[in-house]
Every structure is written in C-alpha cells, then in structure tokens.
Amino acid sequence: MTARTLFDKLWDAHVVVPDTDEAPAVLYVDLHLIHEVTSPQAFAELRARGLSPRRPDRTKATMDHSTPTLPRGADGRLPYYTPASESQVEMLARNCAEAGIELFDFGSDQRGIVHVFAPEMGFTQPGMTIVCGDSHTSTHGAFGALAFGIGTSEVGHVLATQCLLQRRPKTMAVNVEGALAPGVGAKDVTLHVIGTIGVNGGTGHVIEYRGSTIRAMDMEERMTLCNMSIEAGARAGMVAPDETTFAWLENAPRAPKGPDFEAAKARWRELRTDPDARFDAEVTIDAADIRPTLTWGTHPGTAIAVDRAIPEAADAAAQKGLDYMRLAPGLSLQGTPVDVVFVGSCTNGRLRDLREVAQVLAGRRIAAHVRMLVVPGSEQVKREAEAEGIPEIVRAAGAEWREPGCSMCIAMNGDLVAPGQLAVSTSNRNFEGRQGPGSRTLLASPLTAAWAAVHGHVADPREFFARQPQREVA
Amino acid sequence: MNVLQSPTAQPQADDRRTLRVRSRSVVLAQTNIDTDQIIPARFLSTTEREGLGRHAFNDWRWRADGTPDPDFAFNRPENAGRSILIAGRNFGCGSSREHAPWALRDLGLRAIVSSEIADIFRSNALKNGLLPIVLPETVVQALMRRPDDELEIDVATRELRTPGNHVYRFPLDAFSRTCLLEGVDELGYLLARQADITLYEDRFHAR
Numbered sequence: 001m002t003a004r005t006l007f008d009k010l011w012d013a014h015v016v017v018p019d020t021d022e023a024p025a026v027l028y029v030d031l032h033l034i035h036e037v038t039s040p041q042a043f044a045e046l047r048a049r050g051l052s053p054r055r056p057d058r059t060k061a062t063m064d065h066s067t068p069t070l071p072r073g074a075d076g077r078l079p080y081y082t083p084a085s086e087s088q089v090e091m092l093a094r095n096c097a098e099a100g101i102e103l104f105d106f107g108s109d110q111r112g113i114v115h116v117f118a119p120e121m122g123f124t125q126p127g128m129t130i131v132c133g134d135s136h137t138s139t140h141g142a143f144g145a146l147a148f149g150i151g152t153s154e155v156g157h158v159l160a161t162q163c164l165l166q167r168r169p170k171t172m173a174v175n176v177e178g179a180l181a182p183g184v185g186a187k188d189v190t191l192h193v194i195g196t197i198g199v200n201g202g203t204g205h206v207i208e209y210r211g212s213t214i215r216a217m218d219m220e221e222r223m224t225l226c227n228m229s230i231e232a233g234a235r236a237g238m239v240a241p242d243e244t245t246f247a248w249l250e251n252a253p254r255a256p257k258g259p260d261f262e263a264a265k266a267r268w269r270e271l272r273t274d275p276d277a278r279f280d281a282e283v284t285i286d287a288a289d290i291r292p293t294l295t296w297g298t299h300p301g302t303a304i305a306v307d308r309a310i311p312e313a314a315d316a317a318a319q320k321g322l323d324y325m326r327l328a329p330g331l332s333l334q335g336t337p338v339d340v341v342f343v344g345s346c347t348n349g350r351l352r353d354l355r356e357v358a359q360v361l362a363g364r365r366i367a368a369h370v371r372m373l374v375v376p377g378s379e380q381v382k383r384e385a386e387a388e389g390i391p392e393i394v395r396a397a398g399a400e401w402r403e404p405g406c407s408m409c410i411a412m413n414g415d416l417v418a419p420g421q422l423a424v425s426t427s428n429r430n431f432e433g434r435q436g437p438g439s440r441t442l443l444a445s446p447l448t449a450a451w452a453a454v455h456g457h458v459a460d461p462r463e464f465f466a467r468q469p470q471r472e473v474a
Numbered sequence: 475m476n477v478l479q480s481p482t483a484q485p486q487a488d489d490r491r492t493l494r495v496r497s498r499s500v501v502l503a504q505t506n507i508d509t510d511q512i513i514p515a516r517f518l519s520t521t522e523r524e525g526l527g528r529h530a531f532n533d534w535r536w537r538a539d540g541t542p543d544p545d546f547a548f549n550r551p552e553n554a555g556r557s558i559l560i561a562g563r564n565f566g567c568g569s570s571r572e573h574a575p576w577a578l579r580d581l582g583l584r585a586i587v588s589s590e591i592a593d594i595f596r597s598n599a600l601k602n603g604l605l606p607i608v609l610p611e612t613v614v615q616a617l618m619r620r621p622d623d624e625l626e627i628d629v630a631t632r633e634l635r636t637p638g639n640h641v642y643r644f645p646l647d648a649f650s651r652t653c654l655l656e657g658v659d660e661l662g663y664l665l666a667r668q669a670d671i672t673l674y675e676d677r678f679h680a681r
C-alpha cells in the first residue's frame with residue numbers, strides 16, 4: 001500500500017462514489033453543523049422539492065451570528081439588532097423543530113459559536129468529515145477531522161443526502177519547529193504562516209500542521225491555528241490527533257464513553273501521515289522567527305511582527321489597504337492609537353484566550369479612550385470564566401463582559417466598530433468594513449489585544465512578560 | 475447513470491443554465507476582493523436569495539449618505555448592462571457566503587474573469603450560473619485594458635473570444651460544463667445516488 005497523508009486517509013474513508021473524469025467524488029459527511037445565517041435558503045430549497053433532511057441525527061444546530069450579546073431586557077426580551085435578525089433566528093428554530101434537528105438555542109447552557117460549541121460537546125471527533133455553511137469550519141481540523149466550509153446550496157445537498165460533490169484537493173504540509181517565546185502564541189503562529197505563504201498561498205490545498213511546535217500546543221491553540229487556514233485560501237487545516245486530543249475528548253459530554261472511547265482511541269491513533277507520504281507542497285517555519293504579529297492592511301496576509309516596519313505598498317491594492325487603514329510605511333505599528341479592542345470569536349474566544357486577557361488586565365485599567373468588549377465563545381466558556389472570576393477582572397479594568405456570540409467579529413448583531421475607528425481584534429478578518437462600515441481592524445492575539453487596551457495604543461506584549469515572573473504565565 | 479437524470483423538479487434550472495455570455499466588461503483591478511466587499515455582512519440577515527443586487531459592493535458603490543460614488547465602476551453609465559466582470563487576482567476570498575454570487579447575479583453579472591478565483595466562491599458561483607473564468611495574469615491584464623471590447627464566452631467550447639479574434643481556452647471541468655449547459659443541479663445528481671449512499675452508511679456507520 002502506498003504511503004498516505006492524514007488527509008488521504010480521511011478522504012479515502014469517506015468516498016461513496018469515486019471521482020472520474022466526468023464527475024467529482026460523492027463524499028460522505030459525518031457531521032453537519034448549521035446556524036441561522038446560511039441555512040434558511042437551504043431549508044427553503046428542500047421544501048420546494050418536497051425533500052426532508054436525510055440524517056437529522058448527524059446535524060447539529062446553534063445560533064451565534066445574529067444573536068445579541070447583551071442580556072435580556074426588563075421585559076424578558078432579547079435585544080435583537082433588527083427584526084430581520086430575530087426572524088432569522090426564529091426561522092432556524094422552526095426549521096430544526098420541523099426536521100428533528102438538535103438545536104442549542106437560548107434555552108441551552110451549551111449554546112455558542114458553532115466552531116466553539118461543537119468541539120466542547122465532543123461532536124467534533126478525529127477521523128470525521130465535518131462541514132458547515134461557514135468558512136471557519138476549518139477549526140475542527142484541530143481534532144484530526146477533515147472539516148471545511150460550504151455554501152448554502154451545499155448545505156441543502158448535505159441536508160438532503162448527507163453527501164457533497166467534491167474534487168480531491170491538494171495537500172500542503174506546514175511544519176513549525178521549536179519553542180515559542182513568551183508572549184508569542186498560536187494566533188501569532190497562524191498570522192505568521194499567512195504572512196509567509198500569502199492570503200492565497202493555500203488555495204486548492206488542505207494544510208496539515210506538523211512539527212514540535214504544533215505537538216506542544218493544547219487543543220485551544222490548535223483550534224486557533226486551524227481556524228485561520230481559510231485566511232491563507234486553504235479549504236481546511238488539520239493536526240493529527242494525539243494524547244492531547246484524546247484528553248480533551250475524554251471530558252466532552254457527547255464523545256464516546258467507556259469501552260467505546262477506548263475502541264475509538266485505538267482507531268484514532270491510526271490517523272497520522274505515513275512516514276514516506278508526500279505532500280504536494282511543503283513549508284517549514286522556525287518557531288524562533290515568530291514574534292507577536294499583527295496585520296497592517298485589509299486582508300490577513302498583511303501580517304508583520306509588532307516591531308517590524310510597515311512595508312512599502314507593493315501594488316495598488318496594498319496602497320489602497322494602507323490608505324484605508326490610514327497607515328504609512330516605514331514605522332512599526334507600535335504606538336498606533338487604538339479606539340476599540342475586541343476579544344472573542346471562533347479564533348480566540350475560548351477559555352485559554354480569556355485567561356490570557358485576564359492575566360494582563362488583573363490590577364490594571366484599560367486606557368480611558370478605549371472601548372473594550374470581551375465576548376466568550378460559548379455558554380460553557382462563559383461559565384468556566386465566571387468560575388475563575390474573569391468577568392470581575394474584565395469589568396474592574398473598565399471593559400465590557402458580554403454574552404456568547406460572534407459579536408464584533410462579523411458585526412451583524414449590532415456590536416459595531418464605528419466608521420473610522422481603529423480596532424485591535426482577536427478575530428480572523430480585517431477586511432474593509434468587516435467590523436462595521438468604515439471600521440479599521442488590526443488582527444492580533446488576545447495578549448497583544450489586551451496589552452493594547454491597557455496602553456491605548458499598539459504595544460509589544462513581550463514587555464508584559466519582561467515585567468512578570470514566568471510562573472504566572474498560563 | 476446519466477448525469478442529467480434528476481428525480482425531482484428543478485425550480486431554478488433556467489437560472490443555472492448558461493451557454494454563452496456576450497458582453498463588454500466592467501473592470502475592478504483590485505486584488506483579493508473578498509466576499510465581505512461583494513456583500514457586507516449586515517445584509518446577510520435575509521432569509522431569501524433574491525434582491526441582494528442592490529447591496530452588491532455596497533460600501534464601494536454607495537456613500538454614507540446613500541448617494542452613489544460616481545467613480546465606482548458599477549456606477550458609471552457606460553458600464554450599465556454589462557455582464558462580465560474582470561477582477562484582480564484571488565477574487566472572492568474570505569467568507570463562504572453564497573450571498574456573494576446571488577448578489578452578483580442579481581446585479582446582472584454572468585461571468586467573472588480573473589487570474590485566480592477563491593475555492594468556495596468558485597464552487598458557489600457555478601451553482602448559480604455565474605461563470606468563474608480563470609485565465610493567465612497577462613491575459614487578464616490585457617483584457618482589463620480593453621473593457622469596451624465585446625467579449626464572447628462559450629461554455630461548450632470553454633473559450634473566451636475577443637473581437638480581435640484572440641481565443642483563450644479556460645479550465646472548466648466536464649461536470650460543471652455539463653451542469654451549465656443542461657441547467658442540471660448537483661442536488662439532483664446526488665439524489666440519484668441515494669442507493670450508493672445507503673450502501674455506504676450500512677457498511678461504515680451504524681444507522
């Protein structure tokens with residue numbers, strides 16, 4: 001048998017009908033995640049054809065994008081941003097009830113951003129194919145799953161047939177070797193990778209992250225890393241499962257239990273790239289080269305280390321990005337005044353991220369002119385953070401502690417960065433207007449974001465560690 | 475089995491069917507145009523597919539006070555009615571929102587020409603009769619310089635032709651080509667394979 005990559009093994013195990021010159025492969029989907037924004041038209045299509053979902057048991061739903069992050073009002077009503085947002089959420093509830101799909105709604109203590117709640121629940125498991133009408137589905141690859149985003153028509157295909165038509169993508173290995181310096185985390189790694197291979201460097205590929213740096217990461221860090229694979233154009237990112245993965249799943253409520261778990265673990269151990277397997281492309285990165293990293297432009301590929309100078313615009317698009325951001329080449333981003341700091345999203349809205357932020361904010365105040373939102377990625381993250389006293393630290397520092405949801409990452413729910421304001425955000429996209437019309441976004445790690453909030457301008461988070469004894473580092 | 479065999483009605487078959495596009499072009503030379511620009515997130519609260527054209531490129535087309543920006547390509551009178559967009563490299567990157575091709579179709583576009591088109595956008599476009607045409611960067615640059623040439627895109631021959639009789643072959647897999655020519659949709663194709671799917675489930679998954 002020829003040597004295969006992790007991706008090859010996952011692909012081969014899910015082919016229902018192999019691809020030919022005439023048609024793509026029919027690929028089976030183990031887990032389908034849905035949310036309110038990209039599913040209504042898919043249900044409508046099924047209804048128009050007289051079809052019903054084939055495997056509601058393999059479909060899990062949550063509400064996250066259009067949902068308010070402020071608590072219910074005195075009248076008990078949720079403060080939806082627009083009537084359209086509310087009716088979108090209601091439509092999801094109706095569609096799920098009709099189809100018998102399990103929904104994690106406002107009544108559930110497990111509701112959350114789709115890419116945060118599913119791994120917490122243990123729905124996300126090694127070896128699975130996982131899809132969602134959302135490009136950051138790549139997050140679930142952290143568990144050694146083949147997970148990718150699809151469009152709404154395809155949401156309909158999966159609802160109706162539990163399958164997708166897919167051409168086999170190419171494979172790319174991203175090897176990261178060595179130890180990360182204090183103050184440098186998974187978000188810096190992913191921004192560094194995108195800055196290295198480019199915003200389209202992964203197009204047509206599935207990335208496998210490998211190397212000692214990755215093996216040393218916990219699951220939350222691996223999710224941060226895989227989450228942003230799409231920002232390099234890749235369909236998916238993945239990490240081979242190991243003891244770290246199994247330890248997470250052992251505690252997840254809906255993962256296999258007892259003897260089933262042991263049997264699953266034996267299968268999951270096989271999910272690794274064979275020693276002689278070849279990737280279509282390979283990139284190797286030295287962890288020692290990675291510093292705290294932010295973006296300066298209007299796509300995630302414009303990533304530079306915090307102490308590096310903003311480069312000259314290489315083309316008209318880069319110049320447009322600089323103009324939009326009101327930044328000039330030559331100086332580093334340090335000292336750039338900040339109006340808003342956003343901590344949250346499926347990239348950095350997990351407990352580890354909030355702990356890092358709390359560590360910086362403890363005993364400090366954010367700058368008077370800065371508005372800071374801290375938004376847990378799920379009800380579970382919120383609960384765990386509360387148990388550690390994180391909301392109190394956040395509030396005492398002068399920042400807002402919110403209810404779980406996508407919030408300012410996509411700015412659909414009324415959590416907006418005002419026109420012209422500059423935000424340091426732990427989310428994944430710095431596109432023009434992503435956080436509200438006219439908003440300007442610098443992507444960064446939770447540490448960098450919190451450190452910027454305290455200073456009122458971009459600053460090097462390694463300074464924080466220079467002042468702290470090492471053992472306090474989470 | 476015949477690719478064209480579909481056991482259910484196809485409400486939008488005519489919409490999906492695209493044999494040929496003949497038009498002058500609109501040029502957006504910028505690289506990395508993401509789907510947040512094509513249709514900003516605040517317009518995604520809709521539960522419909524229709525009516526998004528008004529908001530296509532919303533924040534580039536309309537100023538904050540709601541008046542059109544006269545310099546933006548889609549606001550220039552000479553570009554009215556054109557159905558081919560020539561765009562910079564890596565068009566459609568970012569979010570997987572199918573609202574992007576819905577908005578562009580609703581705006582009147584039938585084809586996007588670029589030297590690179592992002593994976594998910596490409597897949598979404600094909601399902602909505604919007605042709606993703608990928609040509610070498612030098613060709614795209616040359617086409618960008620002559621937006622008033624009437625181009626002809628032929629799905630059957632996979633060719634883009636210029637009035638100067640240049641003929642460029644573009645890649646289009648056999649399956650997508652058939653779907654476009656016949657107005658067949660992928661769901662119909664998948665539904666015709668339900669027996670295979672059941673067999674797979676029986677073999678590999680406890681049902």
Ligand code: SF4
Pocket residue numbers: 064065113114115134136345346347405406409410427428
């Ligand atoms: S947090 Fe942002 S990127 Fe993640 S699912 Fe929500 S909107 Fe998408």
